[in-house]
Amino acid sequence: MSKLSDMEKNPETGNTPEKEGEERRSSAPSARKSAIIVGGSSGIGRETALKLSAKGYRVYNISRTPFKGERVQSLTADAAQEGEIEKAIEEICAESGALDLLIYSAGFSMAAPLEHAKSGDYRYLFEVNYFGAIEAIRAGAPYLKKRGGRVVLVGSLGGEMPIPFDGFYSSSKAALAMLAREADLELRPHGVRVCALLPGGTATDFTYSRRIYNEEESKGYSSSVKKASAALANMEQGGMTSSLVADSIIKLAERKNPPPVFAAGGKNNVLRYAYKMLPERFTDWLVRKKFNQK
Secondary structure (H helix, E strand, C coil): CCCCCHHHCCCCCCCCHHHHHHHHHHHHHHHCCEEEEECCCCHHHHHHHHHHHHCCCEEEEEECCCCCCCCCEEEECCCCCCCHHHHHHHHHHHHHCCCCEEEECCCCCEECCCCCCCHHHHHHHHHHHHHHHHHHHHHHHHHHCCCCCEEEEECCHHHCCCCCCCHHHHHHHHHHHHHHHHHHHHHHHHCCEEEEEECCCEECHHHHHCEECCHHHHHHHHHHHHHHHHHHHHHHHCCEEHHHHHHHHHHHHCCCCCCCEEECCHHHHHHHHHHHHCCHHHHHHHHHHHCCCC
16 A cells, blocks of 8 residues: 555644544543543433433443443442442543543432431441542542532432431431532632532432331331321422433533532522521421421
């Protein structure tokens, strides 16, 4: 095969078309925005992954259950196991070179009376809902700094108001919102912004994976646990779609100056501020009525 003549080379670079094509392909992954979603195999996380992929992001999922579909690369890791999230993020970033967006959407919920809740259950809940988020931010921070990236922690309005017999979940989400504010203070000088998005009730399969204590485990609280769990399930399944929450996550992530904590949807933002302004005795009474408690 004969060599290309000088006339067939780019006069500015001196490269052949094949050579220039190779250079463009080799630089494409680093130029393309990358996003990591922890807990993106289902529900809100999955919808967010699909929407980011459609926007041109190179999307990675980290979860115990692999992502079904070819549009998202998936790594298996358990947020409750120390070091697994960190290892997965470092593996991804070693390939992509930088990170534009980190979303923490892993979550676990349990309906149980405080008096009889098992230590293993509520410690596992905090490992997934809170400590896993810390590990993700710590692992992603060096790579987020390279591009002035964003972090969105998926919290809950339940972190701003009590949910009867789901208090461990509410407490973990309250801690997650404060974590977002603290991390934003620390990472803002490095060009990284951190925020928490608070969805209200959202219709996903998360409702059906909730750990609900049975009559024997709940002991004298069984009737109240059942009523509260049923009311919460109805609230979730009659709430926002995961697609709308995913839209809120992406809009928040792409804002130039995002608020550290923000609710998903106008109605939920009004509700959030109303709960802050009204007396706690009154809002707690409203909660008891809403969840069919005495």
